[in-house]
Amino acid sequence: MNDVDTRSTFSIWSRPVLGWAMYDFANTIFSFAVITLYFNEWVIEDHGRPDWNVSVMGLCVALALVLVMPAAGAVSDAFGRRLPFLAVFTAGCVAATAALGFVSSVTVALMVAGIAIFCYQLSLSMYDPLLARVAPLEHRGTVSGLGVGFGYVGVLVGSTALGLIVGDGDKQHAFVPTAILFAVFALPIFLFVREPRTAPRDESMRLHQVARHSVLQVAYTARTIAREHRPVGRFLIARFLYVDAIATVIAYMTVYMDRLGGFSAGDRQLVLAIAMVCAAIGGFVAGRLVERHGPKRVLQGILALAVATLATAGISGSATLVWVLGPSVGVTLGAVWTSDRVLMMRLTPPRARGEFFGIYNLVGKLSNGIGPLVLWSGSLWLLHEHGSWSALAASRLALVLLACAVVAGMLVLRPLSDAGRFADRLPEDVDEVPA
Numbered sequence: 180m181n182d183v184d185t186r187s188t189f190s191i192w193s194r195p196v197l198g199w200a201m202y203d204f205a206n207t208i209f210s211f212a213v214i215t216l217y218f219n220e221w222v223i224e225d226h227g228r229p230d231w232n233v234s235v236m237g238l239c240v241a242l243a244l245v246l247v248m249p250a251a252g253a254v255s256d257a258f259g260r261r262l263p264f265l266a267v268f269t270a271g272c273v274a275a276t277a278a279l280g281f282v283s284s285v286t287v288a289l290m291v292a293g294i295a296i297f298c299y300q301l302s303l304s305m306y307d308p309l310l311a312r313v314a315p316l317e318h319r320g321t322v323s324g325l326g327v328g329f330g331y332v333g334v335l336v337g338s339t340a341l342g343l344i345v346g347d348g349d350k351q352h353a354f355v356p357t358a359i360l361f362a363v364f365a366l367p368i369f370l371f372v373r374e375p376r377t378a379p380r381d382e383s384m385r386l387h388q389v390a391r392h393s394v395l396q397v398a399y400t401a402r403t404i405a406r407e408h409r410p411v412g413r414f415l416i417a418r419f420l421y422v423d424a425i426a427t428v429i430a431y432m433t434v435y436m437d438r439l440g441g442f443s444a445g446d447r448q449l450v451l452a453i454a455m456v457c458a459a460i461g462g463f464v465a466g467r468l469v470e471r472h473g474p475k476r477v478l479q480g481i482l483a484l485a486v487a488t489l490a491t492a493g494i495s496g497s498a499t500l501v502w503v504l505g506p507s508v509g510v511t512l513g514a515v516w517t518s519d520r521v522l523m524m525r526l527t528p529p530r531a532r533g534e535f536f537g538i539y540n541l542v543g544k545l546s547n548g549i550g551p552l553v554l555w556s557g558s559l560w561l562l563h564e565h566g567s568w569s570a571l572a573a574s575r576l577a578l579v580l581l582a583c584a585v586v587a588g589m590l591v592l593r594p595l596s597d598a599g600r601f602a603d604r605l606p607e608d609v610d611e612v613p614a
Contacts, residue, residue, distance in 0.1 A: 195313040196322055198371030202265075202306055203326035204333030205364035209276060209299055211334045212341060212357040215429050216451065218279070218292055221350040223434055226285050230434070230559050234552035236289045237430075240297050241548025247297075248541045249400070252304050256532070257392070260374050261312075265305040269365050271298035277358035280351060304540040306368075307520055308532045313372060319524065320474070324466020324517040331459035331513060333364065335452060342448050400538065410595055411526045411535065415542045417595075418519060420588030421482055422543045423550030424489065424581035425515065428508050430551050431574075438571045439498045450501060454509030462513030474522035475595055481514040482589050486582045493578030496571070522595075554580045 190196070212218070222228045255264050275295035282288045314322035337360055341353045404412045436442045436450065461481075468477045488507035492500045520539075527535040558577040562568035568576075 189315055189318055191318070191321060191325060193313075194371040195373070196325070198367035198369075199309055199313045200322070200326040200329040201367040202365055203330035204336075205361050206299060206302065206306070207330035207333050208337035208364070209272065209295075209357055209361045211337060211451070211455070212353050213276060213279070213292060213295060216338075216433055216447075217341070217345070217350040217353040217357075218288075219430060220433055220437075222285055222289070224437060225350060228285060229556075229564065230431070231552065231556040232285075232289065233430070234548075234556040236293050237296070238548035238552050240293045240300070241545045243293075243297055244300055244541055244544045248301060248304055248544070249538050251301055252536060252538070253392075253400075255305060255308075256530070261305040261309050262369065262372065262374050265302055265309075266369060268298045268302035268305065269361075271295075272302060273358045273362045273365075276361065277355050280353075280355035280358075300540060300544050304536055307540070308536050309368075309372060310520070310524070311529075311532065312374060317470070320469035320517070320521050321466045323521055324463045324469070324513075327462025327466070327513045327517045328459040330516075331455040331462065331509070334455040334458075336360075338448060338452055338455070346444070400535070404535075404538075408526070408528070411523075413591060414519075414523065414526055414595060415539065417588045417592035418539070419542050419546045420591065421485075421515070421585045423546040423554070424485065424584045424588075425508070425511060426543075426547040427550045427555045427577075427581055428489070428504075429512070430547075431555055432505070432508065435574050435578075436501055438574055439496075439501065441498055442501070450505040453502075454505040454512075457506040457509030458513035460513070461510035462517045465514035465517040469518050469521050474518040474525070475592065477514060477518040478522065479589060479592065481511050481518070482585050482592075485511045486585045486589075489578050489582035489585070493575045493582065496575050526595075550581075550584070554584065 219233050222233055223230055251264065255261050272295050275291050275298060278291050279288060279295065282291055310319055310323060310326075337357070340360065341356060344356055345353045404415075433447050433451070436447055442450075465477050465481070484507060488504055488511075492504045523536065523539050524532070527539075555574075555577045558573045558580065559570060562573040562576065563570045566573075
């Protein structure tokens with residue numbers, strides 16, 4: 180490991196940093212088009228399917244990730260590389276997203292979308308640990324914020340392009356262009372980020388042996404977290420609760436706007452565009468604040484904003500407040516993703532980053548599956564489909580329940596320390612990023 184002054188040699192505008200951040204630009208276009216906007220509206224509004232159809236698909240994806248994601252992280256740890264795995268999962272997501280543009284059956288579309296989201300989530304478990312390859316310890320908050328900011332700028336670019344293509348027409352026309360945009364803007368990470376070519380850490384083990392060992396390692400890691408890394412366990416429980424709420428709002432914001440009434444397709448696009456601008460700004464500003472005040476304080480503050488906004492919007496049922504809800508959710512998105520992955524890195528043993536970040540992402544994905552199904556679709560199913568409440572009234576109650584989930588996450592997070600336990604580096608961690 181080179182002995183250099185990273186403060187004087189590191190540049191946030193170096194090619195590796197920009198290449199890493201561009202992957203956030205790319206994958207957030209997919210997240211916006213498939214998870215947030217077009218796919219859910221295509222299924223629920225255009226084809227008249229109930230909300231729980233999408234939520235059940237999300238839960239199935241989450242359960243599949245339970246089986247695969249930690250093992251995938253452990254395999255990447257064993258080989259000491261992330262980029263080859265990132266390439267495979269990115270290609271799978273791009274191919275499945277393109278296929279969505281050609282299927283005619285909603286049931287088949289739900290299955291194909293599940294594959295796309297499955298690959299997308301696995302790609303993130305490889306992408307996040309690469310932060311350690313492109314930024315030294317003292318600059319990771321800023322670089323994390325830059326990635327989040329690039330991500331939501333990417334959404335603005337993607338939403339503008341897709342809006343011109345789709346307009347008020349068939350939302351299925353959005354999926355092939357989304358796949359193309361994801362593929363093109365993902366290329367820089369593979370061109371500019373470099374990993375050392377190292378042999379597997381246990382050279383005597385073949386691929387299938389590493390995979391088998393990694394699966395067995397997952398249970399051991401869970402026990403290790405419970406016994407030796409309790410701050411990580413507490414953080415993951417808190418993350419499950421607050422990501423639950425954020426993921427649900429993202430997934431059903433445009434559906435909620437449809438139920439409020441009075442919002443044209445252009446209005447919905449504008450609300451989401453404003454939210455993405457706020458997310459980009461929030462992500463970058465949060466990165467600076469994380470370096471000054473620590474990730475926990477920033478995370479707690481932004482979650483308090485989310486609680487106030489969700490509760491107020493749900494209780495009032497005001498359509499006007501959607502213009503506040505959108506920007507608030509955007510700021511929350513940017514700041515949460517910036518601060519909580521830095522907090523996770525501070526709490527995580529460096530030599531288990533891939534596996535621990537696999538579980539970190541897994542917790543978020545489980546929450547993505549369970550929150551929309553239980554808190555949102557459950558409210559609609561119980562109160563609207565089997566009760567006397569309107570769909571709008573049930574949706575408003577769901578917003579209040581989501582605010583309660585965030586409060587619970589804040590309470591679980593509160594005892595954790597900002598300082599973290601692990602400031603050391605792996606041999607392959609970056610010391611100097613070339614300009």
